[in-house]
Amino acid sequence: MSTTIAISENTRDQIKEFGNKGETYDQILIRLVNSARERQLHDLLMDTTNCVTVEEARKRLKR
Numbered sequence: 001m002s003t004t005i006a007i008s009e010n011t012r013d014q015i016k017e018f019g020n021k022g023e024t025y026d027q028i029l030i031r032l033v034n035s036a037r038e039r040q041l042h043d044l045l046m047d048t049t050n051c052v053t054v055e056e057a058r059k060r061l062k063r
Contacts, residue, residue: 002026 007015012025019028052060 015025015028018032019025
């Protein structure tokens, strides 16, 4: 099943820049979404907020 979405010509042109020859807009958008998901997971896994170094954790354990 397919659907139509309204986007500006500028947005369409930007999406087109990410495409390869013969690739549909659907294929381009799926690839971009998958890439964004991978980046989001990477950022989540690499977030060091509220983390301590191994050395600091060892110091805390000795206390």
